[in-house]
Amino acid sequence: MEPLTSALIALLAFTIAGATYVIQKMNRRLLEMEDISTESSMAIEHDVSILNEALHGLLDETDASRQLNGSDALLKAKRALAAIDPTSDDSVLEISSHLIPILDRLHLEDTVSESYRRLDGNRRDLLRDLVSVASMNSFSPAMMFGTNDLMLRTFAEAALILGERDIAISALIESERLAPRNESTLRLLVKLARESGDDVALKVRLDRLLEIHPDDETLLRERAHVLSRMGDLSAERDSRRLEALGVQTASDRALLAGLRERAGDPATALEEAEAALKEDPLNLDALFLKARLHHIRGENTRSLQAVEALLDLDRQNGPGWTLRARILELEAEHLDEALKSIIHAVAIGEPEWVLKADLLMRSNRLEDALESLYSVLEKDPTNGIVRAYLSLLKMSEGEIEESSTLLHEAPQSAWEVADMHIQRGRLILYAADRSRDGTGVHDRGLIRGALSFFDSALERDRENALAWLGKGRTQRQLGEIQEAEDCLVRAGRLDPNETMIRVELALLRIDQDRLQDAERIIHEAESALNDTNVLHYVKGLIAAGRGNNDEARRRFDDVLVRDPSHVRARLNRATTAMLVGDYPVALEDSERLLDVHSELDLARIIRAEALMGLKQWDWAEIALQEILDRKPQHVPALISMGITLCALDRAEEALSPLDEAIRLSPDNPDAWHMRAQFYIEQGTLSAALSDLEAAIRVDARHIDSLLHAAAILHETGPSDKAELAWRRVLDIEPTHRLARTRLTEIENSSIKTR
Numbered sequence: 091m092e093p094l095t096s097a098l099i100a101l102l103a104f105t106i107a108g109a110t111y112v113i114q115k116m117n118r119r120l121l122e123m124e125d126i127s128t129e130s131s132m133a134i135e136h137d138v139s140i141l142n143e144a145l146h147g148l149l150d151e152t153d154a155s156r157q158l159n160g161s162d163a164l165l166k167a168k169r170a171l172a173a174i175d176p177t178s179d180d181s182v183l184e185i186s187s188h189l190i191p192i193l194d195r196l197h198l199e200d201t202v203s204e205s206y207r208r209l210d211g212n213r214r215d216l217l218r219d220l221v222s223v224a225s226m227n228s229f230s231p232a233m234m235f236g237t238n239d240l241m242l243r244t245f246a247e248a249a250l251i252l253g254e255r256d257i258a259i260s261a262l263i264e265s266e267r268l269a270p271r272n273e274s275t276l277r278l279l280v281k282l283a284r285e286s287g288d289d290v291a292l293k294v295r296l297d298r299l300l301e302i303h304p305d306d307e308t309l310l311r312e313r314a315h316v317l318s319r320m321g322d323l324s325a326e327r328d329s330r331r332l333e334a335l336g337v338q339t340a341s342d343r344a345l346l347a348g349l350r351e352r353a354g355d356p357a358t359a360l361e362e363a364e365a366a367l368k369e370d371p372l373n374l375d376a377l378f379l380k381a382r383l384h385h386i387r388g389e390n391t392r393s394l395q396a397v398e399a400l401l402d403l404d405r406q407n408g409p410g411w412t413l414r415a416r417i418l419e420l421e422a423e424h425l426d427e428a429l430k431s432i433i434h435a436v437a438i439g440e441p442e443w444v445l446k447a448d449l450l451m452r453s454n455r456l457e458d459a460l461e462s463l464y465s466v467l468e469k470d471p472t473n474g475i476v477r478a479y480l481s482l483l484k485m486s487e488g489e490i491e492e493s494s495t496l497l498h499e500a501p502q503s504a505w506e507v508a509d510m511h512i513q514r515g516r517l518i519l520y521a522a523d524r525s526r527d528g529t530g531v532h533d534r535g536l537i538r539g540a541l542s543f544f545d546s547a548l549e550r551d552r553e554n555a556l557a558w559l560g561k562g563r564t565q566r567q568l569g570e571i572q573e574a575e576d577c578l579v580r581a582g583r584l585d586p587n588e589t590m591i592r593v594e595l596a597l598l599r600i601d602q603d604r605l606q607d608a609e610r611i612i613h614e615a616e617s618a619l620n621d622t623n624v625l626h627y628v629k630g631l632i633a634a635g636r637g638n639n640d641e642a643r644r645r646f647d648d649v650l651v652r653d654p655s656h657v658r659a660r661l662n663r664a665t666t667a668m669l670v671g672d673y674p675v676a677l678e679d680s681e682r683l684l685d686v687h688s689e690l691d692l693a694r695i696i697r698a699e700a701l702m703g704l705k706q707w708d709w710a711e712i713a714l715q716e717i718l719d720r721k722p723q724h725v726p727a728l729i730s731m732g733i734t735l736c737a738l739d740r741a742e743e744a745l746s747p748l749d750e751a752i753r754l755s756p757d758n759p760d761a762w763h764m765r766a767q768f769y770i771e772q773g774t775l776s777a778a779l780s781d782l783e784a785a786i787r788v789d790a791r792h793i794d795s796l797l798h799a800a801a802i803l804h805e806t807g808p809s810d811k812a813e814l815a816w817r818r819v820l821d822i823e824p825t826h827r828l829a830r831t832r833l834t835e836i837e838n839s840s841i842k843t844r
Contacts, residue, residue, distance in 0.1 A: 667679065714731045756788075
């Protein structure tokens with residue numbers, strides 16, 4: 091190739107390479123400039139978008155403010171809120187006039203809550219302020235909206251959204267009054283009653299909804315559960331309707347089984363529970379009910395099997411663990427397992443603190459039991475169940491002051507449970523027992539005070555067997571026999587396993603002088619009665635009622651060997667000792683009682699009478715004077731003082747206390763009889779006969795007065811009146827030897843004079 095040609099080719103290649111380089115560099119620059127332009131455009135677009143949104147927001151707010159204000163509507167509403175007068179009807183109407191336009195807008199969507207979310211900020215704030223003022227000043231929804239049930243309901247829904255529950259409920263109730271069958275109102279009231287746990291209100295609204303939709307299975311099912319909780323056995327009707335509709339579930343069968351149990355038909359209840367389990371073997375409610383029914387029937391092996399199956403399915407089932415503990419506690423060798431079960435039940439939230447403490451005490455862990463109870467009370471001082479049980483424990487240990495303090499220091503909310511009222515009633519009965527007068531009669535004021543607390547307990551829990559038991563006991567002590575029996579029968583139905591109910595029923599039969607019935611009842615309770623002291627005490631009363639003083643004395647001795655502090659047993663032993671003339675024992679028992687219970691006037695009168703029986707008249711006078719210094723109107727002490735003064739040859743002083751006893755208690759035959767004895771000793775037989783007749787008028791069966799009146803008439807005549815007097819004695823005691831002898835003498839004397 092020629093040199094020139096080669097040079098040209100080289101130049102051309104160099105030129106091409108240079109052009110290519112320049113072109114590439116220009117392309118890169120162009121790309122960079124394009125990127126910069128794109129970023130600038132995006133930034134500008136973003137800024138414009140922000141400005142646009144702000145402008146639209148401002149325009150919306152301006153438009154909303156313009157629409158709301160109209161002719162200064164917002165300003166007027168704010169002024170109305172500032173100048174509110176709660177006592178003025180005009181203020182109520184002013185508030186409603188500002189509420190109505192906003193409430194009207196809440197109908198624009200399908201639901202009020204959806205419309206509320208779409209309200210602009212101004213209207214939302216104003217609505218909140220208006221509702222708050224209406225609620226704070228307790229404005230009547232009826233006055234605000236008149237007879238417009240729709241407006242009332244809308245206002246209620248808005249108030250609920252804003253958290254003003256009370257005025258919302260008031261508005262709904264007024265709306266319901268105006269339109270009783272409006273479904274929306276009723277469903278809202280159902281929701282509120284369900285949330286508050288008000289079963290009575292819930293049932294009323296469910297009834298009305300079921301009038302509109304009689305076959306609604308959801309409503310039927312809920313009403314059945316509500317009625318069941320209320321203890322209304324008509325819940326079975328709804329359960330049967332579900333069955334007829336073909337929509338009954340295993341849970342519905344379990345509910346029906348529970349109703350059968352409450353109706354006193356455990357056999358049918360068990361059949362229903364087992365039918366529910368065939369349909370759904372995993373139904374926990376049916377399994378628990380089956381276990382409980384077997385437990386009630388005493389079939390503890392089957393009960394334990396069912397509860398174990400339940401716990402295999404649900405290890406956190408608190409009622410199941412509780413029932414397991416109750417089954418296992420029946421056998422001493424399983425007490426540890428029972429304790430473990432109840433500890434687990436309490437740990438997962440079951441309120442079985444009392445059962446846990448009881449099992450700890452039965453396991454000889456008293457300190458642990460008390461510590462567990464006090465720890466519960468420390469965390470929650472309002473726990474009335476634990477507080478009442480602790481008070482009962484202290485009372486049973488004789489620590490009455492501490493027992494009372496536990497109740498007195500309780501917060502007001504602790505008194506919402508029946509247990510607190512029952513325990514307060516027990517303490518008052520304890521005080522009444524300690525303050526019996528010389529006749530053994532209770533202070534009726536104290537007894538009625540106790541009765542009021544048992545009634546308060548029943549106001550809180552009508553199904554509480556212990557409350558009915560306490561009420562029955564107080565009514566027995568007040569002499570209201572039929573009422574007492576009704577209460578005890580009801581208590582027995584609620585808790586057939588509570589042996590103290592049968593003990594109290596036996597005491598009632600003793601008071602009725604139905605000793606054979608009392609003996610039968612206490613015999614039936616004997617096998618289940620753990621407290622042998624109670625058993626011997628009641629049997630002692632039955633023996634005393636039959637006049638078998640030796641048997642009575644032996645029974646009271648048995649009680650006092652086990653429990654020397656048993657007050658009623660010692661009092662009754664002292665009384666029995668007085669009847670058989672064992673005055674030293676009566677004196678010792680009365681003095682031991684007074685060492686511990688100085689306020690026990692019944693023990694004081696027994697001590698005085700024992701001293702009288704021992705002819706220690708000077709000491710008897712001192713003992714009686716102690717009573718009269720405390721209670722100047724103590725009738726038995728006045729009567730005994732009259733007798734004692736006569737024995738001390740101070741007859742001129744004896745008449746005054748006897749006269750006072752008659753003045754205070756003209757219906758007391760003993761007072762009349764003892765003054766008659768005074769007149770007999772003074773030789774004033776006519777006055778004595780007058781007092782004896784007065785005693786007989788008070789008590790036609792007062793045998794001592796009948797005998798003394800007959801003796802005076804036999805001595806003074808006339809014989810026909812004496813004959814009548816002796817016949818009155820025989821009417822009471824047909825085998826009375828002296829009366830028959832004297833009557834024979836009168837008849838023989840009459841024959842001789844013919």
